[in-house]
Amino acid sequence: MTGTANRSVERAFRIVDELAENGGGRVSELADRLEMPVSTVHNYLQALVETGYVTVEDKEYSTTTRFLEVGHRQRHRLEVFQAVSDELQDIAAETGEHVTLLVEESDQCVIVAVQEGPDAVNLFAYPGARMPLHAAAPGKAILAHMPEDRVQGIIDRQGLVEMTNRTITDPDALFEQLAEIREQGYAIDEGERIAGMVCISAPVLDKSDEIRGAICVCGPQSRIDEKRRDEIADIVKRSANVTQVNLDYV
CATH class of the missing domain: 3.30.450.40 (GAF domain)
Structure with a gap:
């Protein structure tokens, strides 16, 4: 796995951990806490939503029970x-x-x-x-x-x-x-x-x-x-x- 891919996986799980720790959050809140660009956090969240591991409602993102299943x-x-x-x-x-x-x-x-x-x-x-x-x-x-x-x-x-x-x-x-x-x-x-x-x-x-x-x-x-x-x-x-x-x- 390349360094770029490693960083991508690490960022995705940092976002997941932050959502799990705080019970959810909005893009700007997560970006501030993780010190990442808003656009980067948004892109990762969209990808996680597509996989079914994160859900969004009224711009509030949270983890799903897919992790429980795993x-x-x-x-x-x-x-x-x-x-x-x-x-x-x-x-x-x-x-x-x-x-x-x-x-x-x-x-x-x-x-x-x-x-x-x-x-x-x-x-x-x-x-x-x-x-x-x-x-x-x-x-x-x-x-x-x-x-x-x-x-x-x-x-x-x-x-x-x-x-x-x-x-x-x-x-x-x-x-x-x-x-x-x-x-x-x-x-x-x-x-x-x-x-x-x-x-x-x-x-x-x-x-x-x-x-x-x-x-x-x-x-x-x-x-x-x-x-x-x-x-x-x-x-x-x-x-x-x-x-x-x-x-x-x-």
Whole structure:
């Protein structure tokens, strides 16, 4: 692909990201925010409208559900999503909390599926939502089962961004905790990504011990005391094991 084509694709996705981030926008607004000529933005938007990925009404442009269709197709291709079966629903019923399945993609932790128990706090979590690997229990569960040089590469590219005052931002401290996670079989974050929330996650490995994702339960700190943390850790480890077994049959 030529440099011009690369720039064209990059510009198109910058416009799409801006529309998604702000819920839509007019040509002049997008041009100002993206620091592009109005005519350039208009041409890209027209092309995106023709493909069906963007729609326009009263000169207001917004993304369409075509992206949702693409995402759902890709999600159903993921073996770990197929293998998790009814596990998330069972965990949500058993714990009453917020349950997710996450995978690593492009150095980030991505939510693949969400199930809310009857007592779940609304975390505005949805399939496709992304977060730093180092700042979330599922991300740390995934990192703990990657080769050390790959983890270091992610740190070099992404950094260790501080999400709250409890986020691990020191590489040595992170590597030390990853070793503990491998030993105990689950990861925990206490307000490292969202203040006041406790998240407990177990890695999903395949028969070759390759990391495929992580199952996570999140709830308010006031509800998840030390005893309950142990109970939830047992639940997510059990479900991760069931999912691992199911992977053999996908």
